[in-house]
Amino acid sequence: MASAKIRRPRADATRNREQLLAVATRMFATADAEPSMRAIANEARVGIATLYRHFPTREALVDAVYRDQVSRLTAGARELLTQLDPPAALRRWMDLFGEWIATKNGMLDTLLAMIESGKIAHAHTRTELLDAIDDILAAGRTSGELRADVPAEDIAAALIGIFTVAGAPEREAMAGRLLDLLMDGLRPSARG
Template identity: 45%
Template sequence: MSRPLRADARANHDRLLEVAAAAFAREGTGASLKAIAAEAGVGIGTLYRRFPTREVLVDAVYHNEVARLCAAAPDLLAELPPVDALATWMERFVDFMATKRAMVGVLRADEDRLHTRELLRTAIATLLDGGAARPGVDPNDVLLALGGITLIAGEERERALATRLIGLLLHGVAGQ
C-alpha cells in the first residue's frame, strides 16, 4: 500500500495531470513531456518519478479526467438549476471525450472499461434524479446518446455541432 503524498508532491502531481490533459487534447499524446513538466513548473525528473513512462502518464490523465467529470455532477446540481447542471455536465463530457480521443492510441486496453462506464452512468443518474429529467429517462440511454454526439461532432470537428445536438438531447430528456 502506498502512503499518501506530501502536500507539495500532491500539488505537483495534480498540476502535471492538468497540464498533460491540456497538452494531449491540444497536441495529441506525442506532446513533449519536457514541455509538460516545464508548464507544470516542475523538472522532467519529477514527471518521470511520478509517471515513469508516457503510457503511465496517459493512463493517469484519463482516469483523473473521468474522476473529475463524475465528481462534478453533484457540485453542478448544488450550483445550478437541474437542467442547467445537466447541460453543463454534458458539455464537459464532450470536452472529456475530445481529450480521450487524443489519447486513444496510447491508452492501454481499458481493463476497467465497465467500471468507467458505470461511473459515468452514475454521474448522469445523479443529474437526472436531481430533477433534470422527465420520468422514465434511462441514464444508460443518455450516456449512449452523448457518446453518439461526441462521435458525430468529432468526425465533423465541430464543437458547435455538439452543443446543438446536446440541446436536442436535453429537450428530449427534460421534456421541455
C-alpha cells in the same frame, strides 16, 4: 512495536504533480497525436526526472489523467446539482463530458492499449459515468423537469454520438446545438 509514520509528500512535490496532471490533460485535449513526455515536462516547467518520479511510464501518466478526469466528471454531477436545477445541471454536465472526451485525443493509442490489456477497467468507468447521469436524472424526475422514461444508457449513447460527429474544436457550435436538441427531448413537455 513502533508504528510507522506515514510521510506526506512535500508541498512542492504535490504542486509539481498537480501541475503535471493539468498540463498533460490540456496537452492531451489539444494534441492531434500523443505529446512526448519531454514536451509535457517542458510545458509544466519541470525537469523530465520530476515527471518520471511522479509518473514512471507514459501509461502511469495516462492512467492518472484518465482517473482524475473521471473523478472530476462524476463529482461534477453532484456538485452541479447543488448549484443548478436538474435540467441546467444535466446540460452543463454534458459540456463537461465533451471536455472529458476531448482529453482523450492525445492519449488515445495508449488509453486503448491499456483498456485492451486490462490496465484500465473500462466497465468500472462506464458504471461511474452512468451513475453520475442517473443522479441528475433522478433529481429531474423528482422535480418533474426531466422525463422519467429515458435511461442513463440512452443519454450516454447520445452523447458519444454527438461528440463523435461534432467533437472537433471547429465543430463546437454544432455540438452545442445538438446538446440543446437532446436536452429539449429530455423535457417532459417535449413528448407531446
